[in-house]
Amino acid sequence: MPDKPTLDGVEEKWDAVWQEQGTYRFDRSATREQVYAIDTPPPTVSGSLHVGHVFSYTHTDLVARYQRMRGKVVFYPMGWDDNGLPTERRVQNYYGVRCDPHQHYDPAFTPPEEPDPKAQLPISRQNFVELCHALTAEDEKAFEALFRRLGLSVDWEHTYATIDDRSRRAAQRAFLRNLARGEAYATDAPTLWDVDFRTAVAQAELEDRELPGAYHRVAFHRPDGQAVHIETTRPELIPACVALVAHPDDARYAPLFGSTVTTPLFGVEVPVVAHELADPEKGSGIAMICTFGDVTDVTWWRELQLPVRSCIGRDGRFLPAPPEPVPADGAYTELAGKTVKQAQKRIVELLVDSGDLVGQPKPITHPVKHFEKGDRPLEIVTSRQWYIRNGGRDTDLREALVARGREMSWQPAFMRSRYENWVGGLNGDWLISRQRFFGVPFPVWYRLDDAGEPVYDSPLLPAEERLPVDPTSDVPDGYTEDQRDVPGGFTADPDVMDTWATSSLSPQIAAQWEDDPDLFGRLFPMDLRPQAHDIIRTWLFSTVVRAHLEHGSLPWTHAMLSGWILDPDRKKMSKSKGNVVTPMHLLEQYGSDAVRYWAASARPGMDTAFDEGQMKVGRRLAVKLLNASKFALTFPEAADGEVTEPLDRSLLASLADVVDEATRAYEGYDPARALERTEAFFWTFCDDYIELVKGRAYGDGSGADSARRALRTALDALLRLFAPVLPFTAEEVWSWWRDGSVHRQPWPDAAALRPAGVDETEADVLRRAAEVLGEVRKAKSTAKTSQRTPVVRLVLPGDPELHAPYLDDLRNAAVVEGEVEYAADGEVQVELGEAPAKGTR
RNA sequence: GGACGUGUAGCUCAGCUGGUUAGAGCGUUCGCUUCACACGCGAGAGGCCGCAGGUUCGAGUCCUGCCACGUCCACCA
DSSP, rough: OOSSOOTHHHHHHHHHHHHHTTTTTTTTSSOOOEEEEOOOOOBBBBSSOOHHHHHHHHHHHHHHHHHHHHOOEEOOOOEEBBHHHHHHHHHHHHHHHOOOSSSSOOOOOOSSSSOOTSSSSEOOHHHHHHHHHHHHHHHHHHHHHHHHHHOOOOTTTEEHHHHHTHHHHHHHHHHHHHHHTTEEEEEEEEEEETTTEEEEEGGGGGGEEEEEEEEEEEEETTSSSSSEEEEOOOOGGGEEEEEEEEEEEEETTGTTTTEEEETTOOEEEEEEEETTOOOOOOOEEEEEEEETTHHHHHHHHHTTTOOOOBBBBTTTTOOOOHHHHHHTTSGGGGGTTOHHHHHHHHEEEEHHHHHHHHEEEEEEEEEEEEEEEETTOOOOEEEEEEEOOOSTTHHHHHHHHHHHHHHHHESSSHHHHHHHHHTTTTOSOOOOOSSOOSSOOOOOEEEHHHTTTTEEEEEEEOOGOSSOTTTTOOOTTOOOOOBSSSSTTTOOOEEEEOHHHTTTTTHHHHTTTTSSSSHHHSSSSSSEEEEEEGGGIIIHHHHHHHHHHHHSSOOOOOOOOEEEOOOSSSSSGGGTTOOOSHHHHHHHHHHHHHHHHHHTTTTTTTTTEEOHHHHHHHHHHHHHHHHHHHHHHSSSSOOOOOOOHHHHHHHHHHHHHHHHHHHHHHTTTOOOHHHHHHHHHHHHIIIIIIIIHHHHHHHHHHHHHHHHHHHHHHHHHHEEEEEEHHHHHHHHHHHHEEEESSSGSSOOOOHSSSSOOOOHHHHHHHHHHHHHHHHEEEEEEEEOTTTTTEEEEEEEEEEHHHHHGGGGHHHHHTTTEEEEEESSSSOOEEEEEEOOTTTOO
């Protein structure tokens, strides 16, 4: 035991020991019953971790450590989500390159010394992917170092990356099975499209942003020359107009249904149709339908079976040639090649010139759909994409998935309704293909017919044993590389899966589904999915979908949702807001246990203010635990025997109650409550109990033995209770006097702690003693004198029998030198003597 | 427009199934070189429990309505 205990260096010291001794290693001989399996969130490896990660990963670790002490064999892996757009974007910026699939692989390629982010160097897909791997490998090392420093009890031998072979194999295998069962399909359909990333995006990745716009009142023309006025925020889409639509009950427009009008500037004849979704209150009550200005257009287009007239290309610019039957030599030439914004400006000028714009555009602000990671508004383009059925078009499946949500436990419970809201509001299947590069490729090729066109109806698929494959470099069975992309040969599906299509399989990946069926059988379905509440609609839901489709079960039985970290202005901390706090300096400044204390104090699911004050408190607690332990252990260990003194028995009785409560709290996934109760007890233990008994413990005889036993018994249990929250401090103290790791000890047992035959009166002794001690302290404080000032007369109210059990301890702790008297009732009365001279003892 | 959550001391938050005078920590004030701890110890001050009704012997807690804030969804001509 050190003379001057300290927290400095405990993180490095114990991390090394835990690693060397395999303290947190998963024992794969355990049965499913004995295992507690955690589906750790794989953090996105693009940049750095922030305090939000420290916060939520600590929550998971608390549960892991508790379950381990409860005797469970805890499976606590770590994954890295390194596939996908964030990595691509980071690689582009970091190295000053961009992926150009037309480039050839250059094995000797090295990235530019001085990257110029404005002029990104085009490189081959393979070179690009290699850079993605190189950069993420660096980040993963830094992440692991931070998580170790934080004290996560992860088994670092169970790690995966969402782009590694195992993940790609699992993602491709699951996809092929979805395809075989008809749960995955490809179709040509209008899809939300990001013109900057040039990829389709899924419903779950949308967000609305308020943007300025304007209503333009535009005249369409009837055959008799009369005008029909519509209002639109997107006049540039007039060449894409396929119809006008009004509500079937709208008397103003009813006479027009079935007739045609011609579009301004382009003179295209379009029908006037009726549909319930048209809102008579909005604009002029009649709208133009374009392919496609927004998702309502898609609905109208589909339900009214209208043609497609696309104007906007995948780069977000107007196509060089207009759609049929818009004249190629007319007004359209003014728009070709322009961005949406430029085209709008120009077409407004043209409409003014032609007299078809009525009045001035009316400025408004309105919500516009964006890709959550994108900058410009989404467009809708028709393209061939892969989908997985998720209930968006199928009531039975949707209900089955809602039922799955009810089958699992939610912490906190109200999060379930977010899940149900989302599932209930789905309006299409899950779009999983992305026109990107650093992701899991679809394991699919197509035969090319004699004209060189892909035959989509009968894709060429690899056997599962071949997985993972990259169809752009691997060749389908029965073909040779020289048949690639030639008529009569084959071509690769060019797309990759969205990152959620892989991470939705995280339980299967971590548990090595099909690669190690024995292990999988011991882990799946898992016990816990910890995650943030903002990705219920993506990660949580998609994981449920995959497990339901593949295994006919839940992926895990509990979902634990953590809240966000808010900055002092109560805004969510996020990279895009630039208000993130990086955690390493906090761990260094306050110590990991102190930061964990802050995280552990937050209620499950509650958004929590970033509060260094709480870290200071946590550090104080950890230091106090060191010092109090050191003091309790300075008394020699008593021979085995009973705790006999009522005050000591009272201490252990309340400790047993605390253990009961803490256990209940952890079982309900509420570590904050367990910590609160433990901490409150600990301060009473230090400030009252130790102060009361230390005089007796310094002595000898049975009273001293009783106190010494109680001190050690209580300390033993307290270290276990604190071990999940303060793993370093608890381990440090444990090592002073006990063997092994506190983290492999059983959780304390309330029944074993509670002294035999203790009744309510006896259990209350410590509380009564502390109350009187408090009164004496108050009297001394009020008199502004030292706590060492003797009490010459003390009057206690009530039955002397109640006070007798602790009186000797109280005399010592409160320096009571005079007689103790008793009154039938009233207050405690304290009469003080002379203050001791300064500097004496 | 819908769903969910939150509103308690200057600040951050507890308050579980309704039950004495509403709690903790931080901050603040006052005091103490008390033999583990100055990264310490002790004590004090500080509260129309968002607002308005209702149920009840009794409401911070239950019910209804409203207000404010947050999140998600819907709307998007």
